[in-house]
Amino acid sequence: MMKPLLVAAVxxxxxxxxxxxxxxxxxxxxxxxxxxxxxxxxxxxNGRSARCDPSRTAPLGxxxxxxxxxxxxxxxxxxxxxxxxxxxxxxxxxxxYKRGDFxxxxxxxxxxxxxxxxxxxxxxxxxxxxxxxEGGGAAEKKPKLAxxxxxxxxxxxxxxxxxxxxxxxxxxxxAFRTAGERAGYEGWGLGPVLYGSVAEWVVQDRKxxxxxxxxxxxxxxxxxGTVMQxxxxxxxxxxxxxxxxxxxxxxxxxxxAVFLHVVSDRPDPVVPPPKIINGRPVVFFRTYVGAAARAAxxxxxxxxxMMRVVAAAEEALGDLNRDSEKWADLNRDITLAxxxxxxxxx
Numbered sequence: 001m002m003k004p005l006l007v008a009a010v011x012x013x014x015x016x017x018x019x020x021x022x023x024x025x026x027x028x029x030x031x032x033x034x035x036x037x038x039x040x041x042x043x044x045x046n047g048r049s050a051r052c053d054p055s056r057t058a059p060l061g062x063x064x065x066x067x068x069x070x071x072x073x074x075x076x077x078x079x080x081x082x083x084x085x086x087x088x089x090x091x092x093x094x095x096x097y098k099r100g101d102f103x104x105x106x107x108x109x110x111x112x113x114x115x116x117x118x119x120x121x122x123x124x125x126x127x128x129x130x131x132x133x134e135g136g137g138a139a140e141k142k143p144k145l146a147x148x149x150x151x152x153x154x155x156x157x158x159x160x161x162x163x164x165x166x167x168x169x170x171x172x173x174x175a176f177r178t179a180g181e182r183a184g185y186e187g188w189g190l191g192p193v194l195y196g197s198v199a200e201w202v203v204q205d206r207k208x209x210x211x212x213x214x215x216x217x218x219x220x221x222x223x224x225g226t227v228m229q230x231x232x233x234x235x236x237x238x239x240x241x242x243x244x245x246x247x248x249x250x251x252x253x254x255x256x257a258v259f260l261h262v263v264s265d266r267p268d269p270v271v272p273p274p275k276i277i278n279g280r281p282v283v284f285f286r287t288y289v290g291a292a293a294r295a296a297x298x299x300x301x302x303x304x305x306m307m308r309v310v311a312a313a314e315e316a317l318g319d320l321n322r323d324s325e326k327w328a329d330l331n332r333d334i335t336l337a338x339x340x341x342x343x344x345x346x
Contacts, residue, residue: 004229024097065229067117067256067300068148068191069110070215075263077172077233078102082265091155093237094263096325101174103261103312104330105288110187113231113295113304114147119302148228149191150176150216150331153211155238168195179312194218206244215247225254231300233291235261236284245277252278259283261293267325289313290333293340303344308336 074091075078082092096124097103152166155290156334166172173190180188196207215232222228232247232255234240244258262271262284272284281298285291292309294299313330320326 029045066148068228068230069113070151070230070232072234075237076261077106093267094267104316105309107175108309108312109292111179112148112301116301118147145267151191152193153214155196155207208239212242212246230255231257233259235263237263248277250279252280257281262286268302286329287333289337293337296340303341
């Protein structure tokens with residue numbers, strides 16, 4: 001039997017810095033047809049994906065993969081402002097938020113996704129300790145498990161890395177660390193960053209496949225595909241959907257879900273319904289509260305985590321006019337979160 005602490009030790013090794021150089025050698029899955037769901041996850045048992053529900057994949061005390069969130073940057077973590085030069089977008093198309101603004105609740109959302117599998121392991125370790133004490137043994141001091149850092153796949157050109165590099169002292173990295181520290185996880189935040197190239201800036205249609213090829217490089221940190229599983233978070237503005245859906249078609253055994261932030265250069269964009277690719281969900285959302293509600297429905301986040309995302313998003317908007325479009329979008333998804341909470345409690 002693989003002990004939880006042994007898995008934690010393997011995880012610690014896999015989360016160290018690495019230099020990707022060759023693609024993963026796990027076999028790819030056969031392509032399955034894409035289907036749209038008539039309602040959010042209505043074809044999943046109990047509203048959850050059987051493949052995404054951690055309790056269904058393996059006995060928890062025996063083995064359970066940890067979750068690493070993979071994220072885009074522009075229009076996913078922060079707004080591009082819809083800025084373009086000569087018709088070429090400089091990062092994205094979103095005009096709802098000012099260029100450089102972080103989306104309300106985004107860092108808490110990614111922390112809660114990362115923590116979910118860690119929290120489940122912590123429960124097992126606590127039970128092991130209680131069993132030892134009840135059996136007359138001494139309580140063994142257990143190390144605190146840390147969530148995997150967020151990996152970044154960005155279309156930013158590596159040739160311009162001197163100007164565009166995501167450094168440890170950047171506002172983005174600090175915001176990630178702050179979210180982790182507030183939850184008691186010092187050092188959590190940005191992990192490996194894989195960049196694009198000038199070629200994708202010239203030929204925009206290449207961006208999606210460049211992000212997918214970078215994802216394959218990222219997978220080298222766990223060549224066996226048994227310690228880490230992944231959730232990809234992107235947006236609908238820069239071919240992240242192409243990248244995410246390709247991940248699900250090629251690697252559904254390690255990619256648990258894809259979340260896509262719906263952005264637009266016009267007000268009130270339509271949020272598409274979720275769909276399933278190779279048994280895995282593709283979720284579209286307007287705010288990170290809505291994303292958290294869907295994650296809770298899928299068993300990728302607990303209800304407490306969902307409500308912490310709600311609190312973080314409300315705090316981020318602060319004193320902004322309650323009649324604004326931003327609050328309208330957020331309130332709509334807060335209602336969804338409370339409906340989710342009620343359904344889980346029923």
